[in-house]
Amino acid sequence: MGGSGMKGKVQLTGEDKAAILLFALGPEASAPLVQGMDDNTLSRLGRRMAELGKVDADVLNSVTEEYLELHRSEDPMLRSGHKDVVSLFKYAIESDRADRLLNELSAPKTLTIWEKLSRLKPDMISSSISDEHPQTIALILGNIDASVASRVIALLPEDMQLSVVMRMSKIESVPRELVKDIEETLERELSDMQGDSGISFDGMVSVVDILKGLEKAVARPILDQLRDKDEKLFTQVDRLLLVFEDLIDLSDRDIQTILKHISSDDLVKSLKGASEEIAERFFGNMSQRAAEIMREDMEVMGPMKLSDVDEAQQATLKVIRKLDDEGAITLSASDDMV
Template sequence: MATNKYTGAQKAAILLLSFGEEISAEIFKNMTEFEIKRIGSAMSRLGRLEQEVIDEIMMEFYEILQQNKKFFYGGNDFTMKVIGSAFKGGEADDLIEQLALGSSANLDALELIDPRTLTNFIRNEHPQTIALILAHLDPGKCGEVIKLLPEALHTEIILRISNLDAVAPEIIDEIDDVLRNEIQAMGSISSQKIGGVEPIAEMLNLIDKATEEQILDNLEERDPDLAEQIRQLMFVFDDLAKIDDRGIQEIIKNVKPEQWMIALKTASEAVTDLVFRNMSERAAKMLKEDMEAMSAVKLSDVESMQFEIVQVARKLEEEGKIIIAQGGEAAFV
């Protein structure tokens, strides 16, 4: 091989010259003074090079990248830029795709741990670490864990989740190193947007009303704008009043009269009128009579039944039978 006569410093010099001035300058920033002097000296002594030599060194670099995929991450823009400069279009695209596939970090194993065990495991971690871990859970489980954590942490964690954006897999790997002894199952994730307001609203939709209100009230004191954004994205029982008649009729078909009897106990006049208006005259009359004859009901039972009906509405939306827009407005399709 023609490149065997070149030292490591000379090969590095050839690579950097091939990358161009801008990328080479960025790479030099991450080198020691000794490394810069060695490679700089090699650059000044290279002389004229055959294209065959350059191609062979590029291929050697390519093979090293393939063997060390775990050190390169799909979210690393600079790494992608280096590869794009070093290789021709198709070859560069193939390598970038391979590196992205080979660079997965993992926290999916968290889903295998029950909420209480997970809570005990993370309760003493830094709030930012807790937020990052919870952001990888499904909203229902995230809500359960937050409820089990000390109340003093709730607002802080919600704020941190809302501010999370794209997280590089190397950070996930650092956390996974800490969790590794506790979590044996393996999974994979790529750099992705995991935080923001939407998952918080979805999570709050899935927990009990008392915890939801406590979190939002505390959040209101810290960040009123964020609290309002979350409320706008949440769909609660009172938002049924914003659904059109055809949408409500679809929901009524999927909710038993005895469920309405309890859920409407504390409902707003707007919701109550809307439900009665979209029932048959006979069904509405029977429901009113049952409600008048009904004995006292625990507030928690009412809220639980309202929650069940909200879940029916959300399921219908998932099935494409109604559309719930931001703020709870819906249309029938």
């Protein structure tokens, strides 16, 4: 086979594929792959590469495609992990810089004070900042999630609302020292803050982030046990964990209330990425004509990026949480379905 080169339809051995892959990657990209091999393997692969001759484009494509497919598969042996990053950094960059970057990678991800604040209930934020100067309040609200800030403003005393909004519109450049002072004060106050259940705010965020990362089948039993052991904590965590598919448990009355408050554009995009059962819960609570129009809108829209669907669902869920805060709907309505 050596002289004639490699054509399509040839049965390739594992060694052939490895040799073709190293050839396709070229010397620079292959170097890190080769470095960990023993002499025996290197000799055999070197010999195969020397014998390859002309490699057909079809063969090249199928081998590289197979390699990529393996990396996309669920094979646990092919998961890239921390040690792969270490190998790459150690090979590619000088050691002091590699060590510094690897230390940063190993450090647990910490939320900024503004990210932490954005996850608090609006009434908790408003009560902790309402005694501040309107300029300080404007600075704080200008740094947190806009949808949370707008709900906080609504809870401030009326005579302060306009003052804060006017100041927010005029914030351009603020001395870094002032922002740093505010950050430090907020950080101190937050570290002392505890929710209804007595768990610290940072602890609450950690619990929610961990549960969000688990498969639903794993998270559900944990939440069920939490409900039995500490109902207050369960309620706080469960509300933060609300996902779009959970809306299937709402009563018809609540879904009709939601329909009056959410934008049809967000709903169309949200339902585009939801199950048929969820879509039916919403369509079943609209007039037949409105449901037909919305179905047509969904079809016309064509395929959507997952990130766009998620953004629309999060916007819809924010409105739903607000309705729940106001008592207009009951999120735990699974026991009184109409």
